[in-house]
Amino acid sequence: MSARLLRFFGGGRTVPPPASAPVARERLQILLAHERSSRGQPDLLVLLRDEILAVVSRHVTLDPDKVIVKMDRGETVSTLEVDIELPNGFERMIAAAG
Amino acid sequence: MIMGATAEPVRQQVRLRGRSYVAFVFCPVVPIVGWLEEIDATLARSPGFFVGKPVVLDLSAVELSQSAIAHLVTSLEGRNIRVLGIEGVEPAHVTASMPPLLTGGRHCVIQQDKPEKPAAKPKPTSLLLDSPVRSGQSIIFADGDVTVLGSVSSGAEIVAGGSIHIYGTLRGRAMAGVNGNPAARIYCQKIEAELLAIDGYYQTAEQIDASVRNGPAQAWLEGDVMKITPLN
């Protein structure tokens, strides 16, 4: 009887959430590594975007608004994603020019 | 987003066009000194009337030497009247540094828009604020009483020539009677003031007696001593 009473009062502990501090530490390490290395330099991403666009524009007319640049900075590898919306028939345009 | 070649700057051609304007014409008469005094009297009545208005000097009624003309233009400039052009003189009398010689002016009627005398508004003798006075705000009204429908926050101040009436809690600074009015008073529904002053005599928060806090109170001057008493 008393054992059941104790269980009623003291049992059913909730599972504590996984510690969040290690996640925070890892995020900060990655972020600060990137920020420290890029401090004081002209914005690399802007340069990259403009140069990539210049290259593509040599072959086809582009709408600057149809270009989206995305970035994901990782611990060992970062991904740069450049999304360019090309007008239909661009292959013909390039073939005609070439 | 800059791409592609830079364009050649387009060369603008200089275009000369004609336009006519209506100008005020001053016709000085001798003696010039007397005429300038008349100008001064006009300016005293309506200061700045000629500022920004194109003014032409018609010197046909007088015989002025070159230096006299230069002196006259300078005298007018000293009165903030800028001469746009001169007419009625021999070209020889006008130098390059003077306003240009004008000819072919046509007579016309100038619409005198008299600067409107604003209907003499009766000067307000009391200021009403219908919202609380926030920290950092400063209300200064030298001409009379100030009434606040709301509280006066810590970090705010009210400065009045007359009395100050606060229908709320006074937590900031209140300075009444600032223009030498020792009869001014400060009234509030709750006194937690940082500073009170009447006609220069002031009390800070620590000097305010605990017995008057937390209820309606008034502050007033008896001689050179500020009294703060409950209002009940």
Add this chain to the structure above:
Amino acid sequence: MAKVLVVTSGKGGVGKTTSTAALGAALAQRGEKVVVVDFDVGLRNLDLVMGAERRVVFDLINVVQGVAKLSQALIRDKRLENLWLLPASQTRDKDALTDEGVGTIIEELRTKFDWILCDSPAGIERGATLAMRYADEAVIITNPEVSSVRDSDRIIGMLDSKTVKAEKGEQVKKHVLITRYDTARAARGEMLTIEDILEILATPLLGIIPESQDVLRASNVGSPVTLNNAGSAPARAYTDAARRLMGETITMLVPVERKGLMNRLLGRRAA
């Protein structure tokens, strides 16, 4: 009709960025299309609290300067598709953020979103004044503590004078959101009471957010607390606040100490 809402306080460290993220996520969870904009100049925080710090490409000042289009700078949240972020700039040039530039961006954001939440920096300098300049509504974050209350009062005064709405003779709709409400200290009478705060600020109450470890945990993992732990006390309080912003009438709950059953029986207080 799009609503521009500034989250401001005057005082630093009271919970503006946390609240912007939490309210933004709560509104998005209810189907609204929301963008949160970081108005700090030189210090970027909102992206960190939202968990988007690794994906920032272009920022508010890049858009003001025409280096990037708005669509190129906006970052979509990976968890809620209606929630977007416009990050702050890390530049040291305070003058780069201009009134006209911000005005143009706000106008463009109005055409794309239901809610534009502007996360104001602390203080009363350019970032803070520009964050509030185009606001229709304001949430003034206040801690139950004297200097926070006085700074909030100052900010309320500025909302009534330095905004486009105030200059047109209209009112910015203001709400006070009390954050970091410590239930234990309240129980011991060691904290400014809610009534005191409201009496001093004379502004309607939007909600009371209890001090809680859940807020810290959420920011550690980069997720707004209303997303990370929706059942927690602060999350529920933020959700109620968001619903009040949307016009719902919800009874205001004052957070109370939650004593464990055992401790309550023994008359002991929770730590």
